Amino acid sequence: MSMRALVTGAAGFIGSHLVDRLLALGYEVVGVDNLLTGRRQNLAHLSENARFAFVEADVITLPHFDGPFDWVFHLASPASPPKYLAHPIETLRVNADGTRLLLELAEKTGAKFFLASTSEVYGDPEEHPQNERYWGNVNPIGPRSVYDEAKRYAEAFATAYHQSRGVPIRIVRIFNTYGPRMDPEDGRVVTNFIGQALRGEPLTIYGDGSQTRSFQYIDDLIDGFVALMGVDHSEPVNLGNPGEFTVAELAHLVLELTGSRSEIVHRPLPKDDPRRRRPDIDKAKRLLGWEPRIPLREGLRRTIAAFERT
Ligand code: NAD
Ligand code: UDP
Numbered sequence: 001m002s003m004r005a006l007v008t009g010a011a012g013f014i015g016s017h018l019v020d021r022l023l024a025l026g027y028e029v030v031g032v033d034n035l036l037t038g039r040r041q042n043l044a045h046l047s048e049n050a051r052f053a054f055v056e057a058d059v060i061t062l063p064h065f066d067g068p069f070d071w072v073f074h075l076a077s078p079a080s081p082p083k084y085l086a087h088p089i090e091t092l093r094v095n096a097d098g099t100r101l102l103l104e105l106a107e108k109t110g111a112k113f114f115l116a117s118t119s120e121v122y123g124d125p126e127e128h129p130q131n132e133r134y135w136g137n138v139n140p141i142g143p144r145s146v147y148d149e150a151k152r153y154a155e156a157f158a159t160a161y162h163q164s165r166g167v168p169i170r171i172v173r174i175f176n177t178y179g180p181r182m183d184p185e186d187g188r189v190v191t192n193f194i195g196q197a198l199r200g201e202p203l204t205i206y207g208d209g210s211q212t213r214s215f216q217y218i219d220d221l222i223d224g225f226v227a228l229m230g231v232d233h234s235e236p237v238n239l240g241n242p243g244e245f246t247v248a249e250l251a252h253l254v255l256e257l258t259g260s261r262s263e264i265v266h267r268p269l270p271k272d273d274p275r276r277r278r279p280d281i282d283k284a285k286r287l288l289g290w291e292p293r294i295p296l297r298e299g300l301r302r303t304i305a306a307f308e309r310t
Pocket of ligand 2: 204
């Protein structure tokens, strides 16, 4: 019998790539999504695939599923700052109530539970780069708290289920990831800059552009997911690309790769915007023999090509 997986957030950017990979590995996959920030078109290529089923539903009121799962992957959650700020309660609830329901389901069906957590659990970090032992610097009532505190709670919930009830868990702290199928309107920096450059509009740098991020291409992240499924490790693992770039550097790279003559303009820096972010990936290297392979320039080239096609 083939392995069976449930993927929440399946119509989103990362979820849809995970579904593709699981199907390629021979899994039967049920994808759940309420389309809050995801798009049906991300799964359109699977409409004829007999091993894939899509259920349009909210995981906060999880529908009943027949039969057991081997894996429950919880990816459902708004992920881009403008989206989670627009949906604060939904973001808190999908990571709190949704995580609880999915852990219950995993326990009931004997599945392993996989949580898509985030580098945002480190907040505006006082340690650099961030390794998994760092507890973070998070404002519990700041605008980002609806996301970062919710993910911290989800990590705590999963860990408690593991420790008190023996449910096998995996927790990935995902650092900024980009690639084809991101929603061009999601407001994240990579999609904003590419869209603006292709339309010939000004690129909007928030603040002076000296803040840094580390950008990981989607295929590397999914490779890391699969590697983590293959080991028995219930503590959080960072997956990200340690190449660190200022936002201004990213803007110039996007201009170069698109050949755009857009100008650069500056807009106010959002409150609590982290100054620096770079993953320490020693643990993933040691535990999984994993490291990212796609440099930013190559990943951006592929992403720009995909955006030009749509
Ligand atoms: P996305 O917005 O493209 O996908 C999230 C999906 O979840 C969407 O399809 C949305 O409709 C769905 N969803 C939201 N609430 C739901 C609910 N209550 N019920 C059912 N479906 C719901 O975002 P993404 O970038 O693909 O992120 C996927 C996961 O990875 C999220 O949990 C996010 O927090 C995490 N993550 C992403 C990044 C990144 O850089 N992309 C970084 C860190 C963590
Ligand atoms: N940013 C920017 N211009 C934009 C969108 C974002 O300068 O049009 C900045 C944002 O303030 C942050 C960084 O780019 O410093 C990354 O933002 P994003 O929303 O992609 O992800 P974050 O890492 O903040 O969650």
